[in-house]
Amino acid sequence: MHQNSRYRKRSFSEGVGWLSKAAELLSSGGSALVGVAALFLLVSMIQFLPLIGSIALVMLSPLLTAGLMTVFRLVSEGTRPQATLLFAGWHDAGVRFRLLTLGAWLLLGTIAAIMSLTLWLAPQMDMDALTRVMNDPDVLANDPEALFNLFAGVNLFGGLVLFVVIMAIVLSGLYFAIPLVLFWKWPVVPSLIFSIRAMLGNWLAFLGFGMVLLVVLFAAGFMFALLVGILGLALGQLGALLSQLVFIVTSLFIQLLLAATQWVAFQQVFQSDDSISDDGDNSSDQDSGSLDI
Numbered sequence: 001m002h003q004n005s006r007y008r009k010r011s012f013s014e015g016v017g018w019l020s021k022a023a024e025l026l027s028s029g030g031s032a033l034v035g036v037a038a039l040f041l042l043v044s045m046i047q048f049l050p051l052i053g054s055i056a057l058v059m060l061s062p063l064l065t066a067g068l069m070t071v072f073r074l075v076s077e078g079t080r081p082q083a084t085l086l087f088a089g090w091h092d093a094g095v096r097f098r099l100l101t102l103g104a105w106l107l108l109g110t111i112a113a114i115m116s117l118t119l120w121l122a123p124q125m126d127m128d129a130l131t132r133v134m135n136d137p138d139v140l141a142n143d144p145e146a147l148f149n150l151f152a153g154v155n156l157f158g159g160l161v162l163f164v165v166i167m168a169i170v171l172s173g174l175y176f177a178i179p180l181v182l183f184w185k186w187p188v189v190p191s192l193i194f195s196i197r198a199m200l201g202n203w204l205a206f207l208g209f210g211m212v213l214l215v216v217l218f219a220a221g222f223m224f225a226l227l228v229g230i231l232g233l234a235l236g237q238l239g240a241l242l243s244q245l246v247f248i249v250t251s252l253f254i255q256l257l258l259a260a261t262q263w264v265a266f267q268q269v270f271q272s273d274d275s276i277s278d279d280g281d282n283s284s285d286q287d288s289g290s291l292d293i
Contacts (some may be wrong), residue, residue: 172199
């Protein structure tokens with residue numbers, strides 16, 4: 001375990017560049033990432049198992065993310081990764097248990113966020129009617145006004161704030177905790193705490209990254225909607241099938257891009273004392289946080 005480990009505070013402009021650096025990693029990985037993506041898609045099919053599928057996927061997501069970060073670590077070192085590296089987090093029993101614990105953190109945090117929103121809305125609206133509408137695809141498709149009418153006069157702001165705050169804490173803890181557990185073999189609690197501290201300390205960098213990500217997602221959504229419309233008009237049912245395939249490929253690309261960005265951010269933000277002294281560059285660490293463990 002790294003002692004007196006610290007993080008560097010990165011600038012807004014550096015955060016803006018994380019996504020482009022991640023895209024460079026994807027380009028460098030080339031065809032080797034096709035096998036990784038295919039295996040990732042195959043494992044993700046677990047979500048379609050009845051009853052437990054979605055829960056299992058949430059629990060396993062830190063393990064899958066750890067595998068993707070291992071892949072991009074090798075790509076950044078100029079090594080061609082194998083698809084089986086997606087399971088890199090499984091090999092060490094201690095690491096596997098900690099990553100599964102992080103999966104439980106994500107699951108419980110998500111449940112807490114949903115429950116907070118539900119408790120906020122319950123006194124203001126008919127939750128049974130909302131459940132019936134949400135579980136009826138025909139109503140959602142043919143009579144969307146039924147859903148909007150349920151929210152008439154409902155104050156959503158407070159509930160949404162609670163939901164966003166809880167999810168922000170959960171995801172901030174998870175973001176760097178995964179690589180800290182995987183690469184530095186840290187325990188779960190210090191990893192979560194230090195991850196949140198590093199996220200807060202680098203809020204400017206993450207603001208820059210978030211703004212670029214929103215632009216990219218908006219552009220991708222616009223292009224996808226345009227393509228779906230063209231395919232539907234030109235090919236009918238076949239166009240709908242092709243649209244679904246395009247959606248799967250696009251989703252996979254975005255997930256790989258985000259995992260690569262997570263590796264880039266970890267590589268830039270976290271440094272041990274040894275790596276700092278080896279670089280001989282302490283000037284950029286004037287604003288940094290540390291944790292003695």
